[in-house]
Amino acid sequence: LAKTTQPISMDSYEGQEVNITCSHNNIATNDYITWYQQFPSQGPRFIIQGYKTKVTNEVASLFIPADRKSSTLSLPRVSLSDTAVYYCLVGDRGTASKLTFGTGTRLQVTL
Amino acid sequence: GAVVSQHPSRVICKSGTSVKIECRSLDFQATTMFWYRQFPKQSLMLMATSNEGSKATYEQGVEKDKFLINHASLTLSTLTVTSAHPEDSSFYICSASGLGGTEAFFGQGTRLTVV
DSSP: OOOOBOOSEEEEETTOOEEEEEEOTTOOTTEEEEEEEEOTTSOOEEEEEESSEEEEOSSOEEEEOTTOSEEEEEESSOOGGGOEEEEEEEEEGGGTTSOOOOOOEEEEEEO | OOOEEEEOSEEEEOTTOOEEEEEEESSSOOSEEEEEEEOTTSOEEEEEEEETTSOOEEOTTOOTTTEEEEEEETTEEEEEEOSOOGGGOEEEEEEEOOTTOOSOEEOOOEEEEEO
């Protein structure tokens, strides 16, 4: 499984757009990129998944450049409730559940 | 989306006793479930893969005799922490995906405190 590197922490004010970038230089051809959100004392929650270019859902956007060696999770207009740890993972879509979690990015949103 | 439920959400036990944690997929069948452990301020660490109808596969460094896993049906996997000690105190999380699924669904986690 490809290793990922993310910033340990980020701070943002409420209402701003937050972009969290993840590096995965050794991503394999079959690997997908998936982002999860985790609140304290809760299990991770799926946010978004993509393979290339751009994916958007009601919660976030995921930008993946052509070389796929990095990806950026974009959270539009964050609120206090978006304060959480965000994990970037890469892996074969067929083994979606066997996930290797990196350190994650601890996002703190303040007023 | 699919729901994975863990029980109990919180448990306190005495050192030397055993504790069972249940993980259920409520609206889908899961031939494979995964168990993770998470210490405070740290990331999730995969402990084992639970396979329905067969033995679990443990990650390196995880004692299979201490962390007993049983996956007796397509919707239930259990993790039993045997002879628990204070160092086993942690947050235990299970996950599952449906057949051919591309997304993992996680339980709400179980906070184990061994005193």
